[in-house]
Amino acid sequence: MPNAEQYLKPEVIQTVARLDLRAKFIVEGFLSGLHASPYHGFSVEFSEHRRYSQGDDPRDIDWQVYAKTDRFYIKKYQAETNLTGYLILDLSESMAYTYRQQLSKFDYGICLAASLAYMMIHQQDPVGLITFGDRIKNFLPARSKRGQLGNILAMLANSHPSGTTEIGQNIQQIASMVKHRSLLMIFSDLLTDQKSVLDNLQRLRYAGHDVILFHILDEAEVYFPFEGMVDLKEPEGGDSLVLDAEGMKADYLEAVNELRQTYQEKLRAMGVDYVPLDTSMPFDKALIEYLSQRKARF
Incomplete structure (x- = not known):
């Protein structure tokens, strides 16, 4: 039986059939890793506490936490801890692509979304779900009740990638649908x-x-492992081209790196967190970004 931290690896999580168990194993593996990392302070165990500071009322100190940590923490008020989040998932046909990884881009995204939903519900944060392709497919308003996790997992499990996508137009519509300030995870x-x-x-x-x-x-879209003559098909129902893989590899890798770099620079300038991932990567990078963002808001 793999230990908890191994469930951060896509090749292991693909052996778990049920989405609820995938989310549980990913989060448990992640949290067990936090205890030996610089991100220990982000642990869900302390997500509703903050360090005691001069001027705080000593009566607010949580002595149970002090007994565990030897440090003074005070429990935050509800208004300080609630973070409303929306998971926004691309359902276009291109997300179904996989070369040699067991998880497609779509499967990888679903595992991440389910894991983040699991964490947010555990922290009593309201969370909702939006899926889109060429239009908005599903909209589940943010809730923090325990049953919301089941609603989110059921909607994710019944989602399937197909057709084209209009990401920009859908984002524009989402901006009008989500009325209150939220953390939007796309x-x-x-x-x-x-x-x-x-x-x-x-x-x-x-x-x-x-x-x-x-x-x-x-992974193949990032590292281009192909050799010889390859038949490359446009990912959302377009034409296919037969090309010399070795002859185009350098130009392709340069274009992918440039695309990612452009997103990195432009999104940083507008205050959006950009997390480049591929389907061979452990899930912890994405979860750390969520917890970093959560901490930054309080």
Whole structure:
């Protein structure tokens, strides 16, 4: 039986059939790793506490936490701890692509979304779910009740990638649907017009939302492991081309790196967190970004 930390690896989590167990194993593996990392202070165990500071009322000290940590913490008020989040998942056909990884981009994104939902519900944070392709497919308003996790997992489990996507237009619609300031976590391969994506992410920032963009690519899309003549098909129902893989590899890798770098620079300038991922990477990078963002808001 693999230990908890091994469930951060995509090749292990793919052996777990049920989405609720996948989320549970990923989060438990992640939290066990926090205890030996610089991010220990982000542990869910202390998510509703903050360090005691001069001027705080000593009567607010949580002595049970002190007994565990030898440090003074005070329990935050509810208004300090609630973080409303929305998981926003791309359902376009290109997300179904996989080369040799067991998890497609879509499966990888679902595992991340389920894990983040698990963490947020555990912290009593309201969380909702939005899925989109060429239009908004599903909208589940944010709730913090325990049954919300089941609602989110059921919607994720019944989602399937198909058709084209209009990421920019959907982001624009989401900006009008989510009325209150929230943390919007977007999961997409971003195989669409870059300018439209950037322009509409700026709309979300103007509306006061915090945004984390998880850019999920297949391992092969990042490292281009192909050799010889390859038949490459446009990922959302387009034409195919037969090309010399070795002859185009350098140009392809340069283009992918440039795409990621452009997103990194432009999104940093507008205050959006950009997290480049591929389907061979452990899930902890994405979870750390969420916890970092959560801590920054309080």
